[in-house]
Amino acid sequence: MDPIQRGKIYKIKQIIRDKPYYMNYGLIENTIIKVIDISSDNKNFYLEVVGFNRKLAIAIDILQDIILEEVKDDKEN
């Protein structure tokens, strides 16, 4: 997948490992997330789990465990 981009909306397609841990933070397969910001060092990003009304700051590294899929039509707005 292309690197994630600010302002874009993604769907969590699959969580490869540590499912229960990510679930605690509201990262669940098929949920929609919106990338609000990417940190200046490109290490972390800031997202909203849309259906849960929760905002998360999280390491980009977790994308090794989580597969995202870009949602083209902006369902949320």
Add this chain to the structure above:
Amino acid sequence: MTKKINTEKNLPKGCKECELGVIQKITIDLKRNLKRVKKIRIALVGQPNSGKSTFFNSLSVHKVNTANYYGTTVEYHVTTIFIKNYEIELIDLPGIYSLNYSDLAEKVTFEIITNVREEFKIDGIIQIVEAVSLPHALLLTLDLLTLDIPMVIALNMFDEARIKGVEIDIKLLENFLGIPVIPTVAIKGENTLKCILKLIAILDKSDYLESSDTTSFGGFIKEGNDLFYRASFSKEELPKVVEAYKKLWKSMVKEIFDATNCHFEKCKLVPACLMNIEKYAPNLISLANVRDEILKLKSNIIMSISSYVFSTSRPKPTFEDIIDKFVLHRFWGYSILVMVLFCAFYLAYFIGNFIADKIDIVTDPISDMVDQWAKSYGLLAPLITGFKDGLLGGIGIVIPYLVPFLLFISILEDSGYIPRMMYLIDGLLRPLGISGRSVLSFVLGLGCNVSAIMSLRGLTKYNERILAGIVIPFVPCSARTVVIMALVTGTLGVLWGLSLYLFSLIVIVGVLFLINKLSRFSLHHFMIHIPPYRIPSIKLVGMKIWLRFRTFVFTAWPILILGTIILNYLSYFQLDKHINNIFSFVTVSLLGLPKETGIPLIFGLLAKEYALVMLYSALGTENIKSIMNDLQIFVFSIFILLYTPCISTIAVQVREIGLKFAVISILLSVSTALLSSFIASRMLSFIL
């Protein structure tokens, strides 16, 4: 600590069951039935930052700290309230996302609600839910339901939900979950008592039975098989699906119990076993796949429930989104961060200085009068003047600088800005062996090192906890801020005061760098929830200042007064000179300070602000400049800032990170203090 709910003032608004008559009747009932009082224990359980502690405070005389970030509470707190013929032990617990806990604070909650700690058998649970994020909270709800403990849901922060356009069909939610759901606004005490009364009503029903479960796991897998393949459920199905889900979890955990000598044997049938199969039952690793299927089912149930009961109509972008654009901006974000900290320091100093000056106008003549008057009392004179010095030292020096600074810390905590700071700074900290998550502890350290070290329980990595625990005492706490503001900023100017903060920052970075070079630690992925911005309420901020300030009033101040009395007697009997002589190697030879600084430095071991008040007392004047030059004032302050953590910090370090690391921390502090103040005394002599 007990509270009788019998005054009109305590009545939560909007709660019909709590009208005065009912409350009075409750109290009368209580008196009549004193012998038949039933004791029950109710736990407030919820995800972090959902308002558990605020809910607790609305019913308790004994207040606990609340703040707008995740992980404020790290220990349980208990209060006793009397309602009807019940003596209720209400327990405020650290937040927990689900029964699959990951840090030490969550573990406390897990152990209490699953009865691992046998001394704490829980009779009922009130789940505090942040209404705006109801779907997320349902993750925990489903776990809690499997515990078979009578439960009520408090749909908290209902005021915010209304403002944010969130609508929740409460009746339908109750129907799906099979438990009462009550909207609450804990911050105003609305409906909090109603939740308790509802839970009591459930407990009163003698027909409440634990659902016994005899179905074998294999049987369930067959029965529940078709559930796994369904992504959504109809309204009619959902109550049954929730029940089936509960049984499914329990039967699977039972399977594990039967097959292993499970580590969690004492804690009844809890999903945690399932969550941690890899860790606790590696021989049953094949069940991990089934567990993941069940988790999928769990999220499908949650999504289905949410789709029927929860809707949000919020225009985008929200005000919060717009603020975040600036606060997290690559340039503006860091500029705002520096500005916030600078303004806070400067404002606290400005206000503190103004108040101190005004107080001086009143206390100076009183002080002179007492000195004159005490002279005629012979042996009692040191007692009188010592008492006066300690008392006025607290009023004139500590309070003016402490209170504005605590005000700033409290506003910062309640605003929701601290987690954003964590996000901004995480990248800068990682090379030093700590993550953005520790920033919270460092910011809390500006208030008090003790609570900062306690907050490390929220860190998941042991190494990071230890490292931060060793370094936090280098953060200038509010007591040291009093020293910096009153002594350095007051005499040498604002820039010198700020330079000490910068110096502390350099020392912290240096020490972290050093330890990290010696032993490289691996860190967890950064992952934190960011709360919404909230406007800090005056009442709440006042309460929080008082919570912190009362430690000074009831513990530190009396000891300070005792200290000044002892000092006065020592000088009365001319013993102070001997003590000061012993320390003169450090104070005079090494640091070039006056001999009289010896005893204040000893008292500074107890609490840093003592050193300052004792210095005034030892030198016999508040006009320090008449006795110490600028360089000496600066060197003395650097030494105080660093030379060892105060006694309470050491105690909490020993408990939280162990004796060995506490000793390492002290040794580091002492050596850094000696080294840096020695260098400062030699190098700065050209400037100061």
